[in-house]
Amino acid sequence: MKRRVTLHDVAARAGVSAATVSRVLTGTHRVSAETQARVRKAAEAMDYVVNAQARSLVGSSSGLVAVLITDITAPFYNRIARGLAEQVGAENRVCILSAPQTGGLEGELATITTLRQQSPEAIVLVGGVHESPDYRKRIGALARSLDAEGSRLVLCGRPAPTKGLPATVVEYDGEAGAFAITSHLLSAGHERILFLGGGQGSTTTKPRVTGYRRALEEYGIAPDPKLVAHGHSTRDFGYEEVNRILDAGSPDFTAVFASDDLAASGALASLREHGTRVPNDISVVGFDDIPVAVDTVPALTTVHVPLEEIGRTAIQLALHRHEPEFRNAQHAVLGTHIKVRDSVRPLVRRRP
Amino acid sequence: MKRRVTLHDVAARAGVSAATVSRVLTGTHRVSAETQARVRKAAEAMDYVVNAQARSLVGSSSGLVAVLITDITAPFYNRIARGLAEQVGAENRVCILSAPQTGGLEGELATITTLRQQSPEAIVLVGGVHESPDYRKRIGALARSLDAEGSRLVLCGRPAPTKGLPATVVEYDGEAGAFAITSHLLSAGHERILFLGGGQGSTTTKPRVTGYRRALEEYGIAPDPKLVAHGHSTRDFGYEEVNRILDAGSPDFTAVFASDDLAASGALASLREHGTRVPNDISVVGFDDIPVAVDTVPALTTVHVPLEEIGRTAIQLALHRHEPEFRNAQHAVLGTHIKVRDSVRPLVRRRP
Numbered sequence: 024m025k026r027r028v029t030l031h032d033v034a035a036r037a038g039v040s041a042a043t044v045s046r047v048l049t050g051t052h053r054v055s056a057e058t059q060a061r062v063r064k065a066a067e068a069m070d071y072v073v074n075a076q077a078r079s080l081v082g083s084s085s086g087l088v089a090v091l092i093t094d095i096t097a098p099f100y101n102r103i104a105r106g107l108a109e110q111v112g113a114e115n116r117v118c119i120l121s122a123p124q125t126g127g128l129e130g131e132l133a134t135i136t137t138l139r140q141q142s143p144e145a146i147v148l149v150g151g152v153h154e155s156p157d158y159r160k161r162i163g164a165l166a167r168s169l170d171a172e173g174s175r176l177v178l179c180g181r182p183a184p185t186k187g188l189p190a191t192v193v194e195y196d197g198e199a200g201a202f203a204i205t206s207h208l209l210s211a212g213h214e215r216i217l218f219l220g221g222g223q224g225s226t227t228t229k230p231r232v233t234g235y236r237r238a239l240e241e242y243g244i245a246p247d248p249k250l251v252a253h254g255h256s257t258r259d260f261g262y263e264e265v266n267r268i269l270d271a272g273s274p275d276f277t278a279v280f281a282s283d284d285l286a287a288s289g290a291l292a293s294l295r296e297h298g299t300r301v302p303n304d305i306s307v308v309g310f311d312d313i314p315v316a317v318d319t320v321p322a323l324t325t326v327h328v329p330l331e332e333i334g335r336t337a338i339q340l341a342l343h344r345h346e347p348e349f350r351n352a353q354h355a356v357l358g359t360h361i362k363v364r365d366s367v368r369p370l371v372r373r374r375p
Numbered sequence: 376m377k378r379r380v381t382l383h384d385v386a387a388r389a390g391v392s393a394a395t396v397s398r399v400l401t402g403t404h405r406v407s408a409e410t411q412a413r414v415r416k417a418a419e420a421m422d423y424v425v426n427a428q429a430r431s432l433v434g435s436s437s438g439l440v441a442v443l444i445t446d447i448t449a450p451f452y453n454r455i456a457r458g459l460a461e462q463v464g465a466e467n468r469v470c471i472l473s474a475p476q477t478g479g480l481e482g483e484l485a486t487i488t489t490l491r492q493q494s495p496e497a498i499v500l501v502g503g504v505h506e507s508p509d510y511r512k513r514i515g516a517l518a519r520s521l522d523a524e525g526s527r528l529v530l531c532g533r534p535a536p537t538k539g540l541p542a543t544v545v546e547y548d549g550e551a552g553a554f555a556i557t558s559h560l561l562s563a564g565h566e567r568i569l570f571l572g573g574g575q576g577s578t579t580t581k582p583r584v585t586g587y588r589r590a591l592e593e594y595g596i597a598p599d600p601k602l603v604a605h606g607h608s609t610r611d612f613g614y615e616e617v618n619r620i621l622d623a624g625s626p627d628f629t630a631v632f633a634s635d636d637l638a639a640s641g642a643l644a645s646l647r648e649h650g651t652r653v654p655n656d657i658s659v660v661g662f663d664d665i666p667v668a669v670d671t672v673p674a675l676t677t678v679h680v681p682l683e684e685i686g687r688t689a690i691q692l693a694l695h696r697h698e699p700e701f702r703n704a705q706h707a708v709l710g711t712h713i714k715v716r717d718s719v720r721p722l723v724r725r726r727p
Contacts, residue, residue, distance in 0.1 A: 086489075095453045095460065095472070105448050108474045117489045120447070120472040122460045137438075137469045141493060258666070288670045295672075314610070318640045320647075320672035 037065035084173075088338065089143035090120045091134055093150055098313035099256075099283070099330065103149050103179055106334025114342050116144065128158055135165065139174075145191075145341045147177040149334075151227030159184040166190040175344065179337045180330075182226055183354065191341040192354045193333050197227065197310075200326035200359035201234025204308050205280060207324070207361055209242045212370030213278035213306060216250065217268075220260055220286030223253040231282045231310060250276060254286075261289025269297045277305060277370060284309035284316045284325055291319050291366075302368035312362050321365035329357050389417035436525075440690065441495040442472045443486055445502055450665035451608075451635070451682065455501050455532055458686025466694050468496065480510050487517065491526075497543075497693045499529040501686075503579030511536040518542040527696065531689045532682075534578055535706065543693040544706045545685050549579065549662075552678035552711035553586025556660050557632060559676070559713055561594045564722030565630035565658060568602065569620075572612055572638030575605040583634045583662060602628060606638075613641025621649045629657060629722060636661035636668045636677055643671050643718075654720035664714050673717035681709050 034040055039058060088111045092100050104120060111118035121138055123130035131148070138146060146169060152158065162184050166176040170189035177191045208216055218235050221228030236246045252268075254260040261281055268274055281287035287309030294301055301307050301321055309316060309325035316323040336355055343349045386392055391410060440463045444452050456472060463470035473490060475482035483500070490498060498521060504510065514536050518528040522541035529543045560568055570587050573580030588598045604620075606612040613633055620626055633639035639661030646653050653659050653673060661668060661677035668675040688707055695701045 094457070095447060096450065096457050098448065101447045101453055105446070105474075108447065112474070112477075117486070118473055119441075119493075121470060122457075122464070125464075134469070141471075258670075292670070315667060315670050318610075318644070318667050318670050 033062065033065050037062045084144055085142040086116050087141050087143045088116050088118050088145045088147065088342075089138040089141065090118060090147045090149060091131060091138070092120055092122060095120070095122060097256075097285075098315070099180075099311050099328075100150055102313065102330035103334045106331030106336075107147060107149070107179065107338055108334075109331070110335040110338035114338060116342070119143070128152075128155070128161070132161060132165075139169075143174060145175040145177050145338075147179055147337060147341075148181060149179045150181060151225045152181055153222065153224050154184060154226060163188055175341045177337050177341045180227075180333055190353070191337060191344060193337040193340065193357065194355070195328050195333060195357045196359050197230035197328075198234040198237070200310065200328070200361075201231040201280075201282075202238045203234075203359075203361050204310070204324070204326050205235045205238035206241070207363075208278045208280065208306065208308060208367065209238060209244075211306070211367055214242070214244055215247075215276040216278045216280050217274070217276040218251045219264060219279055219281045219290060220252070220254050221256055221282035227256070228253070228282055235280060256283040256285060258285045258289035258292075261286030262293045263289070265290045265293035266297075269293065269299065274305065278367070279305060279307045281307065281309045284311045284313045284323060287323055287325070288315050288319050291323075302366050306367040308367060316362070316364070319366075324364045324366045325362050326359050327362045328359050333357055385417050389413045436496055437494040438468050439493050439495045440468050440470050440497045440499065440694075441490040441493060442470060442499045442501060443483060443490070444472055444474060447472070447474060449608075449637075450667070451532075451663050451680075452502050454665065454682035455686045458683030459499060459501070459531065459690055460686075461683070462687040462690035466690060468694070471495070480504075480507070480513070484513060484517075491521075494524075495526060497527040497529050497690075499531055499689060499693075500533060501531045502533060503577045504533055505574065505576050506536060506578060515540055527693045529689050529693045532579075532685055542705070543689060543696060545689040545692065545709065546707070547680050547685055547709045548711050549582035549680075550586040550589070552662065552680070552713075553583040553632075553634075554590045555586075555711075555713050556662070556676070556678050557587045557590035558593070559715075560630045560632065560658065560660060560719065561590060561596075563630075563658070563719055566594070566596055567599075567628040567630070569626070569628040569631045570603045571616060571631050571633045571642060572604070572606055573608055573634035579608070580605070580634055587632060608635040608637060610637045610641040610644075613638030614645045615641070617642045617645035618649075621645065621651065626657065630719070631657060631659045633659065633661045636663045636665045636675060639675055639677070640667050640671050643675075654718050658719040660719060668714070668716070671718075676716045676718045677714050678711050679714045680711050685709055 039062060090104060090107055092104050095101055095104070108118040119141065121134055123134045125133070135146060166188045169176050175191060179193050180195065182194055183190060183192045205216065216235070218232060221231060232251065239246045252264050254264055279287070279290050281290055287307055290307055291301060294305060294307070299305055307323065309323045312325045312327040316325050336357065340349055340353055340355060344353060391413070442456060442459055444456050447453055447456070460470040471493065473486055475486045477485070487498060518540045521528050527543060531545050532547065534546055535542060535544045557568065570584060573583060584603065591598045604616050606616055617631070631639070631642050633642055639659055642659055643653060646657060646659070651657055659675065661675045664677045664679040668677050688709065692701055692705055692707065696705060
């Protein structure tokens, strides 16, 4: 193996100080574009790899933001991740994503332990969770210990487990979205509405069920527990659950509120295979507004969640948390709104 | 800030040597499950973060595999990435993903420079590329310099830029897939077939066009350059290009071969909006077999690419490259096959 090129070799070649090379390559301070280009060119020509020791000697931070994402193929997650990655890039840091090595809280914490070895400036957890007392305690401890190290815990599309934690939290208003889309069905005359999908007790599903129930109650309709089918946020769950219902006889609902667009796409496929027309026979709405919602036939009326904006906002708040503008704005809740497409048919006109 | 817990503190608490703690936390050597659990528990209880210096003192490798992915929201990429991440986990390493900071070769190389700071055991580049002489030269230099450091360049869904590089390459047979699906259309009587989408000259698109042309020629049909519409592998491109064609008058083709399922889904939407029935009026096929292919109406006949298997195979070959079984098997080409669904109508029966 050849001798490793040092920071000073690159500095000499680029005609700048070693500190400048470090600033450029770790991306943590502002350096002119021209100098940046010169240093990068010298570093590449010399095949220079920054080593962690050199970095710590000049006292700069790692320039890394670590993101933990459960399933990279799920559009809900990967669109938040794209927003995160874009903003991390705009802030001159580098985004590293990792999937938990195994499922559940233990898997998430084990992966976090590994990510912390890279000394990230922030660790971002993406998406909902089943909050247990153990989860609350351990995430709280994590937030405090990252804070003590000068790093930051960021929760993205996930509520704060307890009040007063040193963490950046960016949520979206799932309950308002569920209330709005259920009201949309109710105002179209649908009173028997199946709630389909989402794990019972997950922080993603709970506000969606709450909004659904609250809308029914505002219309003077007692929620029927037989019309709530909890399961998973997957196409397979939506498909199989609606298959099960239709195979057992005539459905006793006129509309389906799928708690996510994937479950809605599965429900649409099952309805089509059973010869049930959407929206003529049954109306279907979803949640999230991921790309599949425009490719289903009919195109899906759903709740738009600003997934990429959630990601961008989280990074902005976390990295600028010491600035006056952001210091007291470390918990944001972004709005949601209905996207009306072609999957709802009015039954009768009715007002609450 | 509190005093940082050291490797030796964790070792004392777990009742093992410092070297064992290091082996467990960097995940690079085999340690019994029981000892692993004990060390991890102690490390978590003491909130221990491995630092790079301690790691280098005990001489173990980083345990990291770095993956570079252009667009995490594109199913073609993120399904390969899921296969990569799964196999990295199965090999007791940690997968870190990163998107290029800016587009093109410069962006890719700049991100690679940053990822190399983490001393990954391998750097994986995912998906096709426009190969230029400059690209070939610089990727070749990268492969050799990673090799000199004991790391490995891995190309996944991308061909080797030159022969004899010290790199692991896992491709899929795009040309055979394109030949098979074009032949499927030809044997159904379609002779005027629009090729839609894919950047001209990209390593992803080139074999698809070649397979399309070769099938036409085997049927004795001269490929018509007016029927090749290059563009992007996106839904928007498929939608807008077919809009443009249909708005200009009657199409002079009976079938569309979209070079990827996203472009196919856009084409289907445009055809539907123009009142053109698929497959009754025009047949449509895609490529890749990503999830949207089952949610379009009609469901899309397409070419299945084993995306997750490409990812898993690449990691297996790269991390075991010194073992006799894999030493001379560092270039793999995985097969593709047609997935017949509902988007093709036979015009007439015909044999070549």
